[in-house]
Amino acid sequence: MNELLKEIKFLEDLPDQVLIIDKFKSIGYANKAAKNHFGSSIVNQNISSIVRDPSLLSQIDDSLENNKSGILDIEIKKPNFQFFKVSVMPGPSNLLEDSNSVIIFFKDLTDIIKVQKLKSDFVANVSHELRTPLQSIKLGLETINNGHAAKDLESQKKILPVVLQQTSRMENIVNDLLSLSRIELQEHIRPNEKVNLNDIISHSIELHQEILKKNNIECQFERESKNVKINGDRNRLIEVFNNLIDNGIKYSEKNKKITITTKSENKNFLVTIKDQGIGISKENIPQVTERFFRVDPAKSKEVGGTGLGLAIVKHIVNQHRAEMTISSEINKGTEISLNFPTI
Numbered sequence: 001m002n003e004l005l006k007e008i009k010f011l012e013d014l015p016d017q018v019l020i021i022d023k024f025k026s027i028g029y030a031n032k033a034a035k036n037h038f039g040s041s042i043v044n045q046n047i048s049s050i051v052r053d054p055s056l057l058s059q060i061d062d063s064l065e066n067n068k069s070g071i072l073d074i075e076i077k078k079p080n081f082q083f084f085k086v087s088v089m090p091g092p093s094n095l096l097e098d099s100n101s102v103i104i105f106f107k108d109l110t111d112i113i114k115v116q117k118l119k120s121d122f123v124a125n126v127s128h129e130l131r132t133p134l135q136s137i138k139l140g141l142e143t144i145n146n147g148h149a150a151k152d153l154e155s156q157k158k159i160l161p162v163v164l165q166q167t168s169r170m171e172n173i174v175n176d177l178l179s180l181s182r183i184e185l186q187e188h189i190r191p192n193e194k195v196n197l198n199d200i201i202s203h204s205i206e207l208h209q210e211i212l213k214k215n216n217i218e219c220q221f222e223r224e225s226k227n228v229k230i231n232g233d234r235n236r237l238i239e240v241f242n243n244l245i246d247n248g249i250k251y252s253e254k255n256k257k258i259t260i261t262t263k264s265e266n267k268n269f270l271v272t273i274k275d276q277g278i279g280i281s282k283e284n285i286p287q288v289t290e291r292f293f294r295v296d297p298a299k300s301k302e303v304g305g306t307g308l309g310l311a312i313v314k315h316i317v318n319q320h321r322a323e324m325t326i327s328s329e330i331n332k333g334t335e336i337s338l339n340f341p342t343i
């Protein structure tokens with residue numbers, strides 16, 4: 001390395017990748033971040049074996065031949081999505097042994113672009129989810145207003161419950177979204193109310209008595225006798241168990257059983273909710289906590305699901321610094337374990 005390079009030692013610790021190449025496009029210098037990213041043995045390799053993007057290679061030519069600088073966006077799709085803003089500029093004449101050199105700065109914007117994409121996907125999903133019930137409400141009201149039901153009281157009586165049902169659906173989606181965004185904002189704030197999970201679970205089971213009876217599903221609660229407390233937010237924890245019991249019922253046939261067990265282990269309080277339902281395939285398990293994800297949208301339509309329940313559960317669990325694991329087998333059932341730190 002020449003003297004000038006030693007002088008600009010700050011390049012070494014820069015979080016962005018920096019490469020300096022000579023007139024044969026061979027890499028004469030790579031800082032630590034570049035070696036971490038592109039591999040430790042990139043020095044002396046040709047730049048075209050590291051980056052294959054034609055616009056970047058032609059910008060490098062332009063810098064070498066015409067002393068021109070340029071900034072470009074580079075998107076790499078495989079094996080993983082990556083996005084860089086790359087600045088290419090001619091280096092000072094005495095930077096490398098050989099007089100011509102080009103400095104390349106890579107600014108890694110992958111995380112920012114990913115978040116942007118997540119946001120726009122989310123808006124698209126929300127719009128889609130709200131548009132479906134809205135269309136059906138509009139159609140119903142039009143039929144009553146100036147369609148075939150305008151003067152037909154009997155038809156109106158048939159249409160109105162559908163309109164009401166779709167209105168409730170929209171209301172539920174909006175409430176769930178508000179709940180999700182509130183929890184997300186507060187995820188870093190650890191709750192400090194001292195709560196008894198056994199009582200919370202009993203309360204949540206109580207709230208489901210009617211629907212359990214209707215589906216002839218038994219909900220067995222094997223609770224630990226000790227009076228263990230955790231730091232928690234009572235209302236949010238009720239929301240967790242409501243969602244999990246609700247799923248246990250929705251994704252099970254009639255006459256099945258849901259078993260909820262609690263036990264304390266070292267400094268943790270373990271809750272498991274096990275059903276004998278339709279189960280989730282291995283490849284779908286990591287996806288079920290994503291917003292709006294449903295394994296079978298037709299089934300969800302039938303049982304009434306938006307795909308926000310487990311996303312809400314995941315955020316509340318995170319807020320409580322607890323861990324959630326899902327294990328499941330198709331047609332056998334699903335078991336969700338929650339591991340809470342105790343006080």
Ligand SMILES: Nc1ncnc2c1ncn2[C@@H]1O[C@H](COP(=O)(O)OP(=O)(O)OP(=O)(O)O)[C@@H](O)[C@H]1O
Nearest residue numbers: 247251279288294295296305306307308309310334
């Ligand atoms: N206990 C379960 N057994 C089988 N599949 C499940 C179970 N729990 C969740 N799933 C699957 O995961 C998907 C996502 O669950 P989630 O609770 O987030 O949404 P949902 O139940 O469809 O709607 P919502 O909870 O918003 O009313 C469900 O649509 C279903 O396909």
Ligand SMILES: [Mg+2]
Nearest residue numbers: 243247309310
């Ligand atoms: Mg659900």
